[in-house]
Amino acid sequence: MGKRSREEAEVASELADGSSKKQKVKKDKKEKKEKRAKAVENGATESLSNGTTTPAEVEVDAEVKSEGLSKEERKALKRAKKEAAKAAAAEEAAENVAEGAGDEDAAAKAEKKARKRAEKAAKKAAKANGVATAEEDEVEPKSNGKAVTGVGKAEGDAYYKEKQIAVEDPLKEALGPVLSFDTLPFDVETRKAYFSGFSTPTPIQAASWPYLLNGRDMIGVAETGSGKTFAFGVPCINRLKKDQKRIQVCIVSPTRELALQIQEQMTKLAKPKGLKATCVYGGMSKDDQRQSLKGAHIVVATPGRLNDFIGDGTIDLSNTKYLVLDEADRMLDTGFEQDIRKIITAAADGKDRQTLMFTATWPESVRKLASEFLRNPVRITIGDNASGELRANTRIVQEVEVIEEMQKQSRLFDVLKQYQSGKNKKDRILVFCLYKKEATRIEEFIRRRGFPVAGIHGDLSQQKRMESLEAFKNGEVPCLVATDVAARGLDIPAVKLVINVTFPLTVEDYVHRIGRTGRAGQDGRAITFFTQNEKGLAGALINVLKKADQPVPEELMKFGTTVKKKGHDAYGAFFKDTSEMKAATKITFD
Numbered sequence: 001m002g003k004r005s006r007e008e009a010e011v012a013s014e015l016a017d018g019s020s021k022k023q024k025v026k027k028d029k030k031e032k033k034e035k036r037a038k039a040v041e042n043g044a045t046e047s048l049s050n051g052t053t054t055p056a057e058v059e060v061d062a063e064v065k066s067e068g069l070s071k072e073e074r075k076a077l078k079r080a081k082k083e084a085a086k087a088a089a090a091e092e093a094a095e096n097v098a099e100g101a102g103d104e105d106a107a108a109k110a111e112k113k114a115r116k117r118a119e120k121a122a123k124k125a126a127k128a129n130g131v132a133t134a135e136e137d138e139v140e141p142k143s144n145g146k147a148v149t150g151v152g153k154a155e156g157d158a159y160y161k162e163k164q165i166a167v168e169d170p171l172k173e174a175l176g177p178v179l180s181f182d183t184l185p186f187d188v189e190t191r192k193a194y195f196s197g198f199s200t201p202t203p204i205q206a207a208s209w210p211y212l213l214n215g216r217d218m219i220g221v222a223e224t225g226s227g228k229t230f231a232f233g234v235p236c237i238n239r240l241k242k243d244q245k246r247i248q249v250c251i252v253s254p255t256r257e258l259a260l261q262i263q264e265q266m267t268k269l270a271k272p273k274g275l276k277a278t279c280v281y282g283g284m285s286k287d288d289q290r291q292s293l294k295g296a297h298i299v300v301a302t303p304g305r306l307n308d309f310i311g312d313g314t315i316d317l318s319n320t321k322y323l324v325l326d327e328a329d330r331m332l333d334t335g336f337e338q339d340i341r342k343i344i345t346a347a348a349d350g351k352d353r354q355t356l357m358f359t360a361t362w363p364e365s366v367r368k369l370a371s372e373f374l375r376n377p378v379r380i381t382i383g384d385n386a387s388g389e390l391r392a393n394t395r396i397v398q399e400v401e402v403i404e405e406m407q408k409q410s411r412l413f414d415v416l417k418q419y420q421s422g423k424n425k426k427d428r429i430l431v432f433c434l435y436k437k438e439a440t441r442i443e444e445f446i447r448r449r450g451f452p453v454a455g456i457h458g459d460l461s462q463q464k465r466m467e468s469l470e471a472f473k474n475g476e477v478p479c480l481v482a483t484d485v486a487a488r489g490l491d492i493p494a495v496k497l498v499i500n501v502t503f504p505l506t507v508e509d510y511v512h513r514i515g516r517t518g519r520a521g522q523d524g525r526a527i528t529f530f531t532q533n534e535k536g537l538a539g540a541l542i543n544v545l546k547k548a549d550q551p552v553p554e555e556l557m558k559f560g561t562t563v564k565k566k567g568h569d570a571y572g573a574f575f576k577d578t579s580e581m582k583a584a585t586k587i588t589f590d
């Protein structure tokens with residue numbers, strides 16, 4: 001085709017396109033008018049394809065619902081109707097102007113303006129009518145409406161692969177991860193309040209949010225310090241009804257200090273929305289806690305005190321539709337099982353309830369019990385670990401020293417001298433013991449050697465426990481001696497070193513203990529004294545070291561690599577020979 005004829009063809013096609021566009025605009029307008037007339041006739045409340053409600057529709061809706069309104073409400077409704085009529089007239093005028101001028105740009109502008117007015121009127125009318133608008137309620141997550149989905153399949157799959165995320169979903173919803181806070185259903189101010197200081201969601205947050213916002217039950221398994229609290233905390237916020245001053249969200253935690261820490265995080269999420277989170281836990285006044293429950297929407301609790309309050313009628317969980325077991329494997333072990341059964345029975349029915357279980361360790365022994373309480377749960381596991389095997393945070397350097405019982409104190413002194421002197425004098429060190437009496441003795445030993453130290457264990461009053469933790473957190477005391485009450489969940493900034501003076505009863509507890517360091521993308525170090533007394537746990541410990549790519553001392557290998565089938569009542573371990581294990585790849589934490 002020659003140049004000229006090509007130009008002519010293009011002009012002709014443009015003209016043809018223009019006239020057909022005009023015809024289409026006319027046809028659309030005609031259809032819209034007919035639709036409005038029909039809506040008024042039928043009392044229908046259909047929405048336009050862009051999701052807004054037309055003034056006529058609002059009017060019909062308002063008419064239907066105006067019965068039983070107060071005088072003020074009727075007035076508001078009348079005003080809204082007027083607005084709606086004005087907007088409709090404006091829309092009509094805009095259509096006429098556009099038609100008369102034959103100018104599509106002007107028509108589009110006028111129509112846009114009119115639509116805005118119509119939307120405004122629709123919102124006013126809806127408000128007067130008690131219908132919440134999308135903006136007020138933000139996005140109300142639905143269980144089946146997929147209110148929030150993450151990125152598309154290709155991008156999502158690439159992210160899952162890069163971050164080694166395994167998603168097992170019996171319903172095969174295949175929701176992509178949320179890779180930016182901006183795509184969450186919160187306004188700018190709220191996002192700032194929640195996420196300032198964070199650059200992106202962590203892998204467990206990115207992968208779990210779309211499913212949780214869509215109402216799914218979940219098991220989330222991710223390494224210590226990887227942001228699980230916000231992973232389960234953020235999605236429930238939009239679901240809460242501010243005016244319903246009843247417990248709508250319940251989060252259960254195994255220890256008092258952890259419950260308080262979760263409450264702090266939940267308050268950060270609740271407060272900007274005018275919601276209240278409170279905490280109930282043992283060892284403190286019941287009356288004060290009863291008082292604090294007034295007007296609360298979210299309760300974080302330890303199981304014993306929660307059941308006390310359910311039993312005496314202080315707490316009614318029948319409206320609790322979002323139930324979280326944090327440190328879920330601990331919550332489901334034999335010590336807590338009965339308490340948890342009672343709590344779940346007191347909460348809303350399974351079909352109305354979203355149940356979540358989050359943890360860094362997910363032993364085989366609790367999985368069957370967990371399935372009793374969950375409905376088609378999505379299981380999300382981070383770290384090339386689809387089967388949910390025991391894994392330690394790979395940013396922690398793990399050193400294991402096989403020594404004699406009687407060498408422990410002098411080695412402890414050496415380690416403290418090495419890591420808490422000179423410019424490192426203020427570095428935080430957490431020392432774990434197995435027994436309360438042992439913790440008291442070790443604390444005294446450290447104090448006598450000239451190191452400022454505090455303690456936290458079950459022989460101390462709750463007040464004293466909280467004071468010790470606070471002094472450690474605010475840097476007043478750089479060394480804290482603890483039993484396993486401090487092993488799980490506690491998020492203390494910049495713990496440089498964890499020392500295990502006596503190995504815990506399970507290797508799961510070991511993973512949680514050392515997880516107090518190396519949090520939120522930081523590096524950390526753990527030094528563990530291992531004696532002949534714990535040789536039954538050597539195989540499982542060797543597995544954890546190998547999977548985290550850590551050196552395994554010869555002396556430890558000598559105890560054997562077999563993993564006992566049943567390690568402890570709490571967990572009833574799992575069987576795997578270490579030779580099958582492959583080293584873990586590092587997960588990046590943005």
Ligand SMILES: Nc1ncnc2c1ncn2[C@@H]1O[C@H](COP(=O)(O)OP(=O)(O)OP(=O)(O)O)[C@@H](O)[C@H]1O
Pocket residue numbers: 197198199200201202205222223224225226227228229230359360488489490491515519520590
């Ligand atoms: N998106 C994020 N980016 C950076 N830091 C984050 C992000 N989300 C949470 N954090 C921070 O990471 C730290 C660890 O979070 P959190 O306590 O929730 O970990 P966890 O996975 O529950 O750990 P544990 O298994 O020990 O209980 C906290 O200080 C938290 O404020």
